[in-house]
Amino acid sequence: MARGDWRRLDESDVRVRPGKGTRPRSKRRPEHADAVPAMVVGVDRGRWTCAVEDDPGRLVTAMRARELGRTPVVVGDQVGLVGDTSGQPDTLARIVRVTERRSVLRRTADDTDPFERVVVANAEQLVIVTALADPPPRRGFIDRCLVAAYAGGLEPLLCLTKSDLAPPDELLAAYSELDVPVVVTRSDVDPAELRERLVDRLSALIGHSGVGKSTLVNKLVPDANRAVGVVSGVGKGRHTSTQAVALPLPEGGWAVDTPGIRSFGLAHITPDDIVAAFPDMKAMAEECPSGCGHLGAPDDPDCMLDELVTTGEASPGRLASLRRLLASRAKLDEYD
Numbered sequence: 595m596a597r598g599d600w601r602r603l604d605e606s607d608v609r610v611r612p613g614k615g616t617r618p619r620s621k622r623r624p625e626h627a628d629a630v631p632a633m634v635v636g637v638d639r640g641r642w643t644c645a646v647e648d649d650p651g652r653l654v655t656a657m658r659a660r661e662l663g664r665t666p667v668v669v670g671d672q673v674g675l676v677g678d679t680s681g682q683p684d685t686l687a688r689i690v691r692v693t694e695r696r697s698v699l700r701r702t703a704d705d706t707d708p709f710e711r712v713v714v715a716n717a718e719q720l721v722i723v724t725a726l727a728d729p730p731p732r733r734g735f736i737d738r739c740l741v742a743a744y745a746g747g748l749e750p751l752l753c754l755t756k757s758d759l760a761p762p763d764e765l766l767a768a769y770s771e772l773d774v775p776v777v778v779t780r781s782d783v784d785p786a787e788l789r790e791r792l793v794d795r796l797s798a799l800i801g802h803s804g805v806g807k808s809t810l811v812n813k814l815v816p817d818a819n820r821a822v823g824v825v826s827g828v829g830k831g832r833h834t835s836t837q838a839v840a841l842p843l844p845e846g847g848w849a850v851d852t853p854g855i856r857s858f859g860l861a862h863i864t865p866d867d868i869v870a871a872f873p874d875m876k877a878m879a880e881e882c883p884s885g886c887g888h889l890g891a892p893d894d895p896d897c898m899l900d901e902l903v904t905t906g907e908a909s910p911g912r913l914a915s916l917r918r919l920l921a922s923r924a925k926l927d928e929y930d
Contacts, residue, residue, distance in 0.1 A: 626690045629674030630654075633716075634667060635840035635848070642667055642689060644675060650842060654679050656687040667692055669838045669850055670715035670796060697747035699798055700862055710862045714798040714838055714850050719749040721788070723801030723810065727760035732802065733768060737922035738860060739800055740774065744871030744919075745863045748798070752776045753788060755806035771911040772919075781806065785813055792843055798850040811851050815841045818851075860923045865889075868919055869899075875916065878902055889920055 632654060636643035646652045656675055658667060667673065667689060674691030699714045720743040724731045736752065743750040752769060754762045758780040766776060779785045791797075792814065801807040812818050818841055840848045865887045869879040879888060881898040890897050899916075902908035 626674055626676055629676050629690055630679045630687075632673055632675050632679075633840070633848075634669050634671045634673060636837065637667070637669060638837055642673075644673060644687075644689070645840075645842070646675075646679065646681070652679075652681040654681045654687050655685065656689045659688040659690045662689065662692070665692055666712060668712045668715050669840050670717055670798075671695070672716060699742060699746050699748060699800075701742060701859055713800075713852055716796060717748055717798040717850060718795045719743075719751050719791075719797045720746075721751045721753050721792075721797055721799045723753045723755060723799055723805050723807045724765070725756045725759075725805040726754050726762055726765065727756055729802065729804050731765055733765075734922055735802065736769075737919050740772070741860055741863060741868055741919050741923050745867040750774050751791060751797075753799075753810070754778045755810065756781060758782065769915070771909065771915040779806075779810065781809060785810060789814055789843075789845065792845075792847050792849060794846045796840070796848045796850065798838075798852055800852045807851070811841065811849060814843060814849055816844070863923055865920055865923065868923060869916070872916060874908060875899055875902060875913075878907075887920060887924065889917055889924070 631647040632644035633647065633650075634642050635645050635653070640657065642656045642658070644654045644656055646654060654675060656673075656677075658665070659676075672693035673689045674693075675687045676690050677687040678685040679687045695715045697715070697717055698712050699717060699720060700710045700712050720739065722736055722739045722743075724736055731754075740750050742748075752774050754765060754776060757778045762776075762778050769776065775791075777785070777787045777791065779788060788810070799807055799811065838850055838852045840850045843849055866879065869888055870876055878898050878901060879886075882888065882894075883896050886894050886897055888894060888897050888899055890900060899908075899913060903910050903913055
């Protein structure tokens with residue numbers, strides 16, 4: 595090339611295959627317009643089981659595409675799949691897109707753990723399963739589950755099991771001021787009311803071991819054991835009780851069976867997150883001093899929520915119930 599000819603170079607003069615290490619990196623990613631919509635129904639060892647949106651009975655095993663990096667993908671996530679989406683044995687698709695979540699059920703291992711763990715995404719309601727006896731109900735744990743539901747955008751539903759062993763009256767009274775819907779079941783009767791509340795919805799069931807959650811799941815999903823086995827098939831024998839699994843309901847909708855949880859850390863939730871779930875108190879809470887925990891005297895003597903009771907806009911019982919949730923978040927009372 596003669597001296598000065600560089601001035602006449604254009605893009606056609608660029609080498610088609612640059613040498614190693616000289617190829618420019620692009621931030622552009624393929625749009626994958628043809629990606630198949632699906633919902634994640636199981637996760638195990640770097641593999642995700644997904645139910646195809648237009649054919650929920652077709653379960654596709656997928657891996658996370660490289661361009662997603664370490665983007666977390668959990669049960670309930672709406673995703674886009676490319677590759678082999680036939681669902682045939684020994685096939686593998688790729689998750690190339692995760693849709694923005696509408697709700698999240700989060701927890702931390704304890705109240706000092708800075709790392710959040712998303713248990714379920716996009717669930718519409720959280721079914722808090724609690725036995726009335728054997729084991730006895732743990733109100734502190736119920737309160738913490740309520741806090742997680744309110745903060746994550748889920749509607750809570752309290753399910754009281756084993757009513758043949760103890761009456762539900764005391765527990766019903768404890769949550770009456772929070773307007774939490776309640777269903778009462780017993781082991782020898784079909785849970786018809788609960789089943790009706792789950793139809794055409796994505797619902798997460800949570801509870802301590804022994805409260806009867808697995809019994810409920812087996813009644814709601816008659817083929818639950820086989821379905822769990824299919825979803826967790828990529829796990830090569832891992833015990834399925836350690837993983838959340840979404841199971842299709844015969845009447846429509848999904849029930850997410852979460853593993854038994856012994857503790858429910860709430861390090862990621864602030865007092866304002868909880869109050870925001872109470873429209874009748876949210877506006878007044880915004881008038882509180884900065885950093886107010888809304889617990890009232892002596893912890894927060896200038897909390898404006900007391901004015902709601904003074905003016906008759908809220909009952910003393912409702913404010914006390916809200917503050918019980920706040921105290922549970924702050925670990926000011928026993929919750930195990």
